[in-house]
Amino acid sequence: MELLIKNGVVYDPKNGIDGEVMDVAIRDKKVVDRVDESKAYVIDASNKLIMPGGVDLHSHIAGPKCNIGRMLRPEDHYKDVEPRTQVKRSGVGYSVPSSFTIGYRYAILGYTTVFEPANPPLKMLHCHHEFRDIPILDKGCFVMFGNNWFVMEYLRDNKLDECAAYVAWTLDATKGYAIKIVDPGCVEAWKWGDVEFLDILWGRPEEIDEPVPRFGVTSREIVRGLCKVNKLLNLPHPIHVHANGLGTPGNYQTTIDTMDCVKDLAEEDRPAIHMTHVQFNGYAGSDWITIRSGAHEIMKYVNANKHVTIDLGQVIFTDTTTMTGDGPFEYKLHLLTKNKWTNADVESEEGAGLVPIHYKKSNFVHATMWTIGLELALLAKDPWRIFMTTDHPNGGPFTHYPRAITWLMSKEARKRTLDKISKRARSRSDLDNMDREYSFYEIAIATRAANARILGLKDKGHLGVGADADVAIYDINPREVDQSRDYKKVRKALSKAAFTIKEGEIVVKDGDIVKSIEGRTYWVKPNLPSDLMNAITSDLTKKFRDYYTVEMENFKIHDRFVTRSTPMPTYYG
Amino acid sequence: MVIVQNIVCPICGCACDDIEATVEGNKIVKVKNSCSISASKFLNFWKERNLSSLIRKNGELAPTSLEEAVEKTAEILVNAEYPLVYGFALSGCEAQAVGVELAEEIGGVIDNQTVTCHGPSALGLHxxxxxxCTLGEVRHRADLIVYWGSNFQEAHPRHLARYSALSEGRFRKGRKDRKVVVIDVRKTPSARVADLFIPIAPGQDYELMSALRMALNNDEIEEESVAGLPVDKIEELAEMLRSCQFGILFYGLGLTMSRGKERNIDQAVSLVCDLNKWTKFVIMPMRGHYNVTGMNEVTAWQTGYPYAVDFSHGYPWYNPGETTSIDILRRGECDAALIVASDPLAHFPKEVGQNLCKIPFAVIDPHMSMTALAADVVMPCAFTGIEAEGSAYRMDTVPLPLKKVIESPPGILSDEELVGMILKRVKSKRRR
Incomplete structure (x- = not known):
């Protein structure tokens, strides 16, 4: 099928296109130079905003902990339902939507690619199961390695090559996309309920140089080791790190220490580490009374160091569900809020926890968190190294992205919210003095172009010839709208795409799903020298038997479970 | 002769994945690593099997073609106002997913065996x-293992050896490194392997857990004994729970299906949460069927809820007690049913079973179950996990692939295929 999108106002930062009126031609799932207008289906996009399909690199959409979230929170679903239609399966929302609903709602926002950021290797099949039922979106899943016994032992024994071979084998076996590190070493300590090591009693962030009990390797060594492994395997995405001490006052320093610990491993200008949901890791002060923003300190470091990228983890004032591989943090949150709590430790590797939370404007801490996320974004000098996320659903459901975007684009929108938040939080924040407003061009970077680049997806996040034909068309003229004053118009337009085109097919029209198609599953297939793989095979086989309660054969995920399997080969060395 | 290794056992919630079967001419002649229940199933499942589709004519079940059976089932479901799709705890996740879609298509209720086992666990979770945690965590770390209301030696025969007290882990080398406590109303075979057996007065689990929480939190218990246990003993037990390094509470139907039901689970979870102030403590339901957990998972990711999901509004609605299969049958609201891989007539209360018999319903099952005998349409299917592949979730939610070890008899399809055929037929009838 041929498609011609005519006269839209196009933002395509990768190709330097900043609001030009032009046509986008599509043939056979790809963007092409031109198509025959008389034969093509023509969309008149005059006075409309056109961007590449949105790319989200960190959103908890599938896998074991999402499903615990759904089961934990029936009260989350009752008020937000999606009836079945001719083209849509039914479902429920809100912060932990059912799988079909996730796909539809992302597509309605103009997003076409979303990555699930944290699954334990042992339960990766669960993630692929849910991927099958998330329509439209292209997907991939990061695999957690930061508390993995194999990894910690190889790194303790300085066996870097073996560690790389193990990681490569696991990514291949579980069809994962990148190395995720969550609270390195600390989840292992949490599995013993080691509150002293975790400083839970004192409310201090965990440091990165304390050896993990019984393993004798530090968080720093784990992060550095896996960063080296990432380089050895030439993975498309850098290590994706959830730093120690999340959600604890004073943790901004741990965040900076973590970024800095791989500085010497960076090559030229290529990012070596991605720090995720930095808002949750950007607290100064020493307790919940003295907490304030650490955004200035963090952004000073990020702006000066090109080996780092970050995403926001912006807070939205709403009722949501926190879920993370960081089991100890969720226990702390349970103690703090007294809300219901689920924990899910996974043998020999990782863990997870969930606690519902309601972010309130009047709550000093919640309001402070809200200011930190926005400060991080507004202080960033290079929009290519900062990505807009809410760490869905931790900061708030992804359906609120348009709200977060307009906070970035409009000082007026920020002021409206600032007027309503805790006065103490407002007085301690710099947000009132920040005049910066993101342009449409910068938003296109922070929500698509930069995300695709850091994920190593060359055909995503842009509209150049050869790009995947994933396009979002919004019913707003960016050249005419006063984004600062009329932010509500912008928000409305971004909430419901006029058209979302996925692989050349119109899937959304006028903010509603008109067609549902199956998305791809990206995973990396590292190619290892056979002698290296042979060197660890016997060790791996033996340890696997000792560490797991499943057989190795059943751990490996068969191709039949992977929806539109799209392996990306990488090469060692 | 072929030896097939690493088969996931399609029997109980342990889903042991190390079964080895010797196959001779499409017949399993020997199994290794199996418990007695599993071995008996692998070697005998093909016996007394119905291999023909059946349809009720003049009050008798008579052989028919598969096409006619599918057509009749679709007709029953399409003509119903409030149909029920029930079962799937012995199906693969793939069949379960088709089952959910079918219920959605016909605006009915999708429910599973959770309603008769761990429904209260889901309510407690809410x-x-x-x-x-996963079972491997218990294997590596647990030094205190409590089984409450669970006769694992008979229901989950390899649980002790593979995942808990007898298993050898990284930090615990075996039985001598662990203590086992069994709490039950009678001295079951499981109680005999315990270091400490606590007989509890029937129906007083909630009281005992409350007392344990009081003892832990240094509150004064004014009674002399609770649930038949002297207060001294309760305080001793509380101390034992508090002073372990890693404890786990496995609980069975003794807790979910006795007086108190979901309140028992609330209390058990609260007890475990309390214990985390002093040590590491976790809790896990002893799920029965090998993939009842999977049915909860599939239903949850597709609809948001783990069981008893009602699609009559066009979207998923869930209110156990209102939308649970037992309740809609008991109230006589349900007017047709499709029963897959389950035997509700053998397990539901009598009055509910009688109501099921009053309405037209179809059964998909490898065997002539009690429910199949009363059905209007019967479709035989392959035995998932032996004759058909798929995937399943172990009781600790670890997903595992199911194997096709031998071919199913000629013309016998998997339940996934059969439910898919019914769905297709239903869709074309509804579009007409």
Whole structure:
């Protein structure tokens, strides 16, 4: 099928296109130079905003902990339902939507690619199961390695090559996309309920140089080791790190220490580490009374160091569900809020926890968190190294992205919210003095172009010839709208795409799903020298038997479970 | 002769994945690593099997073609106002997913065996959460293992050896490194392997857990004994729970299906949450069927809820007690049913079973179950996990692939295929 999108106002930062009126031609799932207008289906996009399909690199959409979230929170679903239609399966929302609903709602926002950021290797099949039922979106899943016994032992024994071979084998076996590190070493300590090591009693962030009990390797060594492994395997995405001490006052320093610990491993200008949901890791002060923003300190470091990228983890004032591989943090949150709590430790590797939370404007801490996320974004000098996320659903459901975007684009929108938040939080924040407003061009970077680049997806996040034909068309003229004053118009337009085109097919029209198609599953297939793989095979086989309660054969995920399997080969060395 | 290794056992919630079967001419002649239940199933499942589709004519079940059976089932479901699709705890996740879609298409209720086993666990989870772990964590770390209301030696025969007290882990080398406590109303075979057996007065689990929480939190218990246990003993037990390094509470139907039901689970989870102030403590339901957990998972990711999902509004609605299969049958609201891989007539209360018999319903099952004998349409299917592949979730939610070890008899399809055929037929009838 041929498609011609005519006269839209196009933002395509990768190709330097900043609001030009032009046509986008599509043939056979790809963007092409031109198509025959008389034969093509023509969309008149005059006075409309056109961007590449949105790319989200960190959103908890599938896998074991999402499903615990759904089961934990029936009260989350009752008020937000999606009836079945001719083209849509039914479902429920809100912060932990059912799988079909996730796909539809992302597509309605103009997003076409979303990555699930944290699954334990042992339960990766669960993630692929849910991927099958998330329509439209292209997907991939990061695999957690930061508390993995194999990894910690190889790194303790300085066996870097073996560690790389193990990681490569696991990514291949579980069809994962990148190395995720969550609270390195600390989840292992949490599995013993080691509150002293975790400083839970004192409310201090965990440091990165304390050896993990019984393993004798530090968080720093784990992060550095896996960063080296990432380089050895030439993975498309850098290590994706959830730093120690999340959600604890004073943790901004741990965040900076973590970024800095791989500085010497960076090559030229290529990012070596991605720090995720930095808002949750950007607290100064020493307790919940003295907490304030650490955004200035963090952004000073990020702006000066090109080996780092970050995403926001912006807070939205709403009722949501926190879920993370960081089991100890969720226990702390349970103690703090007294809300219901689920924990899910996974043998020999990782863990997870969930606690519902309601972010309130009047709550000093919640309001402070809200200011930190926005400060991080507004202080960033290079929009290519900062990505807009809410760490869905931790900061708030992804359906609120348009709200977060307009906070970035409009000082007026920020002021409206600032007027309503805790006065103490407002007085301690710099947000009132920040005049910066993101342009449409910068938003296109922070929500698509930069995300695709850091994920190593060359055909995503842009509209150049050869790009995947994933396009979002919004019913707003960016050249005419006063984004600062009329932010509500912008928000409305971004909430419901006029058209979302996925692989050349119109899937959304006028903010509603008109067609549902199956998305791809990206995973990396590292190619290892056979002698290296042979060197660890016997060790791996033996340890696997000792560490797991499943057989190795059943751990490996068969191709039949992977929806539109799209392996990306990488090469060692 | 072929030896097939690493088969996931399609029997109980342990889903042991190390079964080895010797196959001779499409017949399993020998199994290794199996418990007695599993071995008996692998070697005998093909016996007394119905291999023909059946349809009720003049009050008798008579052989028919598969096409006619599918057509009749679709007709029953399409003509119903409030149909029920029930079962799937012995199906693969793939069949379960088709089952959910079928229920959605016909605007009916999708429900599963959770309603007769761990439904209260789901309700407890909604109320207070469920701090848990995978079974390997127990194997590596647990030094205190409590089984409450669970006769694992008979229901999950390899649980002790593979995942808990007898298993050898990284930090615990075996039985001598662990203590086992069994709490039950009678001295079951499981109680005999315990270091400490606590006989509890029937129906007083909630009281005992409350007392344990009081003892832990240094509150004064004014009674002399609770649930038949002297207060001294309760305080001793509380101390034992508090002073372990890693404890786990496995609980069975003794807790979910006795007086108190979901309140028992609330209390058990609250007890475990309390214990985390002193040590590491987790809790896990002893799920029965090998893939009842999977049915909860599939239903949850597709609809948001783990069981008893009602599609009559066009979207998923869930209110156990209102939308649970037992309740809609008991109230006589349900007017047709499709029963897959389950035997509700053998397990539901009598009055509910009688109501099921009053309405037209179809059964998909490898065997002539009690329910199949009363059905209007019967479609035989392959035995998932032996004759058909798929995937399943172990009781600790670890997903595992199911194998096709031998071919199913000629013309016998998997339940996934059969439910898919019914769905297709239903769709074309509804579009007409």
């Amino acid at each position: 109320d207070v959460g469920m701090p848990g």
